[in-house]
Amino acid sequence: MKKLIIASTSTIHGSGYLEYLMPTLAVFFADVKNLLFIPYARPSGISYDDYTAIAKKAFAKIAIDVKGIHEFENPKVAIQNAEAIFTGGGNTFELVNQLYKNDVITVLKEVLNNGIPYLGTSAGSNICGINMMNTNDMPIVYPPSFTTLSAIPFNINAHYLDPIKDSKHMGETRETRIKEFHVFNKIAVLGLREGSWLEVLGDTISLKGNLTARLFQKDINAVELEVGVLTIK
């Protein structure tokens, strides 16, 4: 049975790395002793080692040991043998690029379907959707494809941001960008605000946290979804 936590962000303002999620993760990963970390997204370009150290430190608090996928000789085998997996945030283009270059997209999809507990934050959540076309990140590398894991039947827009009132900036709002996506695509997009996450247990997807999430669908006005079980096609 599929078992995922898909979080908008690793960190909320004024709080430590993963701190707001830790009580949830302690329960979610209750039976887990060892976590495989995928640091490919490299936030601010930090090294795999440095990024893994950050995750390791956070999970030490709930007595889970963390090892980076780059520490294994064969990343595919590392994923196949993982007890649980966490993909951290950063740049989604580079994350997807490395997932393809290391040829682990298919195996990652398989183990998620087989029920290996998975945590994604930000870029690590974007890849749970059908494709990465709703990332906010800059295309700093050209991945061989935008297609991602389809672990959920819609796309994620992480760090969803409401339009800034009275802004004089003429760049597109997040909502405008997602509407442009729907000119070319039919896939539903869920705007997950910072502090929100999805819990996926088998086919049941629930919105968690204290905030509503904004659902965008082609040719339909966007709607706010309340915390609880979601039905999105």
Place this chain on the structure above:
Amino acid sequence: MKKLIIASTSTIHGSGYLEYLMPTLAVFFADVKNLLFIPYARPSGISYDDYTAIAKKAFAKIAIDVKGIHEFENPKVAIQNAEAIFTGGGNTFELVNQLYKNDVITVLKEVLNNGIPYLGTSAGSNICGINMMNTNDMPIVYPPSFTTLSAIPFNINAHYLDPIKDSKHMGETRETRIKEFHVFNKIAVLGLREGSWLEVLGDTISLKGNLTARLFQKDINAVELEVGVLTIK
């Protein structure tokens, strides 16, 4: 001799479409009677016809007639025969996608090198760089390549936005995103604020408007460039 205007935005806050640029364009396009418009970027997904009508209306004020590239049977021939060219803003991924799909990248590069006057705004400016890796747009379509026109020897970040002071949002700032680009790439990036534009005359590139522009280079602290002739490698 190359002759380009590369503007951060078509429209500044509280002003009409291209209004702030019109005095400049009247001089720049002084000898031009007919302008070829490339509407491929489709801001908010509007149709080529609707977008071309907007450009047509703006240029009527300086007695220039506008025709959309989609109105010609052969887009390549349309570019070869153009007196002057304007590529409007919108989504850079879709713009680049269509430039490749219509097989006009090479011919567009050629005519720009041959001195056909060119105006780009926003996405139409991004494509003047070496690649489109510094766009702010959402990857709503997957273009066959990120490589663009290399009309200038660096990349553009249009609508450049300074970090918002005291923001509680945890998504990356523009500066962080461009720094991540420089982990993987050596190309210099010029952050052009709204209201700024570059004037390219042969090998001379000048910053115009009232604002400084922010230059990002690999392994060097970002610097503010004053209005006037630029030297960027």
